[in-house]
Amino acid sequence: MSTPTVIGTHVEVRDLVVRFGKRTALDGLDLTLDTGVHGLLGPNGAGKTTLMRLLATVAKPTSGTVSLLDHDLRDHRQLRRVRRRLGYLPQHFGYYPRFTVREFVEYFAWLKEVPADRVPTAVDRAIERVGLLDRADDKLKKLSGGMLRRAGIAQAIVNDPDILLFDEPTAGLDPEQRVEFRELLRAIGVDACVLVATHLVEDVTAACTDVTLVNGGRSVFRGTPEELAAAADDSVGGDSPIERGYTTVLRAARQG
Amino acid sequence: MDRTTRRAFRTDLVRGVAPVAILAITGAGIATLFNDSERWAGRWGPLMEYARVIMIVLVPLAVAAAAWQAGRDRRRRTDELLGTTPRPSWQHVALGWAGVTLAAVLGLVLAWLAGVALVAPIATYSGRGWWWGLAVGALALAAASALGTAVGRLVPGRLVAPLAGIGAYVLLGIGTYSDRLTWLTPSFSGATDGTRYLPGWVHVSQALWLAGLAAALVLLAAARHRWLAAIPALVAVTAAVPLVATDDEGRWRVDHTAMAPVCTDEGGLEVCLARVNAFLLDAAEEPVREQLARWDGVDGGFVRAVDRVSIDDAALAPERTAVLEVAHLMSWNGEWSEESEHGERIETVFAQAAADLVYRNCRPYAGDVTAEPAHTSMIWAAEAAHYWTIGETTPLGVVVEDGETAPFQVLLSRPEAEQKDWLGRYLAAAHTCEPAAFDALMEELR
Numbered sequence: 001m002s003t004p005t006v007i008g009t010h011v012e013v014r015d016l017v018v019r020f021g022k023r024t025a026l027d028g029l030d031l032t033l034d035t036g037v038h039g040l041l042g043p044n045g046a047g048k049t050t051l052m053r054l055l056a057t058v059a060k061p062t063s064g065t066v067s068l069l070d071h072d073l074r075d076h077r078q079l080r081r082v083r084r085r086l087g088y089l090p091q092h093f094g095y096y097p098r099f100t101v102r103e104f105v106e107y108f109a110w111l112k113e114v115p116a117d118r119v120p121t122a123v124d125r126a127i128e129r130v131g132l133l134d135r136a137d138d139k140l141k142k143l144s145g146g147m148l149r150r151a152g153i154a155q156a157i158v159n160d161p162d163i164l165l166f167d168e169p170t171a172g173l174d175p176e177q178r179v180e181f182r183e184l185l186r187a188i189g190v191d192a193c194v195l196v197a198t199h200l201v202e203d204v205t206a207a208c209t210d211v212t213l214v215n216g217g218r219s220v221f222r223g224t225p226e227e228l229a230a231a232a233d234d235s236v237g238g239d240s241p242i243e244r245g246y247t248t249v250l251r252a253a254r255q256g
Numbered sequence: 257m258d259r260t261t262r263r264a265f266r267t268d269l270v271r272g273v274a275p276v277a278i279l280a281i282t283g284a285g286i287a288t289l290f291n292d293s294e295r296w297a298g299r300w301g302p303l304m305e306y307a308r309v310i311m312i313v314l315v316p317l318a319v320a321a322a323a324w325q326a327g328r329d330r331r332r333r334t335d336e337l338l339g340t341t342p343r344p345s346w347q348h349v350a351l352g353w354a355g356v357t358l359a360a361v362l363g364l365v366l367a368w369l370a371g372v373a374l375v376a377p378i379a380t381y382s383g384r385g386w387w388w389g390l391a392v393g394a395l396a397l398a399a400a401s402a403l404g405t406a407v408g409r410l411v412p413g414r415l416v417a418p419l420a421g422i423g424a425y426v427l428l429g430i431g432t433y434s435d436r437l438t439w440l441t442p443s444f445s446g447a448t449d450g451t452r453y454l455p456g457w458v459h460v461s462q463a464l465w466l467a468g469l470a471a472a473l474v475l476l477a478a479a480r481h482r483w484l485a486a487i488p489a490l491v492a493v494t495a496a497v498p499l500v501a502t503d504d505e506g507r508w509r510v511d512h513t514a515m516a517p518v519c520t521d522e523g524g525l526e527v528c529l530a531r532v533n534a535f536l537l538d539a540a541e542e543p544v545r546e547q548l549a550r551w552d553g554v555d556g557g558f559v560r561a562v563d564r565v566s567i568d569d570a571a572l573a574p575e576r577t578a579v580l581e582v583a584h585l586m587s588w589n590g591e592w593s594e595e596s597e598h599g600e601r602i603e604t605v606f607a608q609a610a611a612d613l614v615y616r617n618c619r620p621y622a623g624d625v626t627a628e629p630a631h632t633s634m635i636w637a638a639e640a641a642h643y644w645t646i647g648e649t650t651p652l653g654v655v656v657e658d659g660e661t662a663p664f665q666v667l668l669s670r671p672e673a674e675q676k677d678w679l680g681r682y683l684a685a686a687h688t689c690e691p692a693a694f695d696a697l698m699e700e701l702r
Contacts, residue, residue: 058339076480083342094333098271110264111341111348119260155337 009070010034010163010193011055016064018050018217025050027217028064037189039204039211039225040197041246047217048197049091052167055195056088069162084113087161091168091197093152097141101132101151104140108155126158129184131177145172153181157188164194170203182207201242205229213249220253261351268351272328274359277321281363284313286370290588295447297374297590298535300383301514304390305447307368311393312428312443314367315400318360320421322404325352326477330412349478353405360397378590380518380534381450384511388459395466396442400424402473409477439499439507440465449565449583450532451515452508461495468492510568517566525549525559530566533582539592540582540602547606548578550645553673555680556687561606571616578609599652607645614638618689633694640664640701641682644675663701 011033018026026047042048053059054066057073069085071078095104105126109119127136130150135143140151149172156164166185170178185207188194198204204211205225213221213228221228225242232244236251257265268274288310289296296302326349329335338348368390407420431441438445439462471488479485517528520541525548529537544561551557558578564570570579584600587593595601614620620634643651643664656662667675678700685693 053336056336056340058336080342083340086340088337088340090336092333092336094329094335094337096271096328096332096334099267103267103271106260107264107267108337108341110260111338111343113342114260116258116260119263
């Protein structure tokens, strides 16, 4: 495990507004994240993926500010520095089916400008951390959906990022793989800022140090998973305290 | 280039469209090159020129391959992930472009090497500056790959790659029909006989035009500041100006070394081929000399046969010289052909030389072969000499009405001494071009 390289705020979002035509995806969102594993919850259309794409530097805000690792993303040189320290697994993960796992991760190490002397070790380590070392020389087109997802995670972590963004990372993973993935998240979260956007509240309970709930493009809750569970109204439906807490907060936000 | 970049390039090369492109371009290159191998076999210059002729096929293939490679990120939905990485996107795009370019150039080189097998073992002239033409061909494939890359990056759709290839084929086709624009295309409309070469400034201008074009297109496809493409585009346009502003005569130069006659003389009968065709001399010597021997006893008859490409102007050929189109008797592998695929034999080539005396010296059509000849007896006499040289009373392709006898048949039916007497007077008439002399010759054959 590498030593933390960031002292201070990893992610700072202020009064963030994103509009697509007449639709407002994010509406004055504020968010501050530091080291740890952070959950991002919310219903469909709440703005989770829009926020992830902004933090991944592939989208730009309509207004407001986004600062990553204390860098201003409007400056091209600072943006490039941030990208070297960023890992991202999008919801719809694209890949090159004829590449092997090792070639794919190595290619992204090149794209992420990992120093050449560190690449072989970094690639092996990333593949090992996602448990694909025995399939490293298999082509991606031969892998199952879960394995592909893990190859996607490997490319995201190959540069030992300080900010790691996972959009629905456990989709396609079986229960055992999800448990292993949560362990990986906890390990990475010791010295990096990991943001996990998900629909699966049990992932948040198991792996996240805190959780942000967004609705209608705004943050409606920020606290620990336990605090979200404690917010539950026993009269609302749900199989677990955190599910009930999620539903309670969401309904309150809609009524308010 | 560091180790990681080399590895990324290798991966792109091996896992991308490049392996298919190498196979397609090599295969298409060899097939089209060998379709007309008699036009370049044994000669380095024409081999290069024909390698440029087949660019009309290779360039569209390179365009299509590069467009397919450049469209990969869109097809595989990796653009979003790539957008989060720090490496400037032009480097990723350039890697794909370089891979397809390498594949296309390898395809061209492999096809050319296959052609070398029919040149290197027999060539009698090393040629002049042809390697620059080949290098420009490689640059043309780099520009084609850049065009495909730009199209594939900027235009979405799975059909873009094949359509870009077809579009390139059509554009090249149109370009090669224009005397001036054809010099902006990498494709030659034909190959010379090996006695012409392009001066250095043409190769340099074409190289700058194509390199500038390639750089401009790659920058246009991927640079963060696309206006930078204007700089190489300016270089390309500047280099293109002299190419389109010069007429054809200003481009091709005569290679007197290639034309220099290489001769063999036996018993007073001389056979001379141009140095560029001299690899045929050993095989040509005997059949040509047999033809010359037939004119023994003819007053003013041929005692020398020369390759047409060894002289600037056939009209200036020495007395008693048959000017032969030797290239017509070159086979697909550069050997002497007893009979070409068009039915040409040494007899027919020699016969043409006998008839050409009249056409060249007397110009019965006055330069317009569609017009009625001023003196039909000239034509008939030339035809009689032509068929006498072939020596067959019923040659292939000649139709004589039942009950009639063609003049050449009358000639061939006469005793040999009379035949040779007639031919002596024919040769004399071909020098004076007196219509009355031809009228008298034909009167004898009625």
